[in-house]
Amino acid sequence: GDQVEQSPSALSLHEGTSSALRCNFTTTTRSVQWFRQNSRGSLINLFYLASGTKENGRLKSAFDSKELYSTLHIRDAQLEDSGTYFCAAEAITGGYKVVFGSGTRLLVSP
Amino acid sequence: NSKVIQTPRYLVKGQGQKAKMRCIPEKGHPVVFWYQQNKNNEFKFLINFQNQEVLQQIDMTEKRFSAECPSNSPCSLEIQSSEAGDSALYLCASSLPQQDTQYFGPGTRLLVL
Incomplete structure (x- = not known):
């Protein structure tokens, strides 16, 4: 079965509002990465977490390896935050490959 | 953000033709990955290398693809x-060998007519 369940699939925010994306993992996960993919297809690294939380500007991410989930919080959304967000989980089976979530298409409007 | 280079950016081939794409990983990154992203945004892991050795690959890659990292x-x-x-975006990523961030290139968008 799918290892990574990402929600929501789509999200619309007004500028200045906040929200959160979530990924649930069905198997033990060594680490999680979050990316934003722009319209040209480029994947921009947002976070890498092996545990705990990280914050970068208006973005904050958390990874709970015991409860098998990760979140990405977007605070004070801006137009340039629009894009498709993906989480990617590395299983403990080794080999370093990651399994991607299905993505969250975020649209921030004025 | 990422210094992974992929060429070409776009590739158009006819059915039955060979389609080859290249990737230069970030300097000092011995681990290289290839993923396929289809039109539904679904990612599929294809193969990864550490230096010149294959670490993992899926059946499809073994049967229909030829990959190397000389x-x-x-x-x-x-x-x-x-x-x-096979029409899809093919993404190359590289990383250090420990648990670490994977850095992705801009991708090669393949269209098979």
Whole structure:
């Protein structure tokens, strides 16, 4: 079965509002990465977490390896935050490959 | 953000033709990955290398693709006989060998007519 369940699939925010994306993992996960993919297809690294939380500007991410989930919080959304967000989980089976979530298409409007 | 280089950015092939794409990983990154992203945004892991050695690959890659990461040359991924279903964005990523961030290139968008 799918290892990574990402929600929501789509999200619309007004500028200045906040929200959160979530990924649930069905198997033990060594680490999680979050990316934003722009319209040209480029994947921009947002976070890498092996545990705990990280914050970068208006973005904050958390990874709970015991409860098998990760979140990405977007605070004070801006137009340039629009894009498709993906989480990617590395299983403990080794080999370093990651399994991607299905993505969250975020649209921030004025 | 990422210094992974992929060429070409766009590739158009007919069915049955070979399709080859290349990737130069970030300097100092010995681990290289190839993923396929289809039009539904679904990612599929294809193969990864550590230096010149294959770490993991899926059945499809073993049967229909040819991939290598020679020393001092770009890594490459080649579809031996392209099919319409191979039309996708092919993403290369590189990383350090420990648990670490994967840095992605801009991708090669393949269209098989």
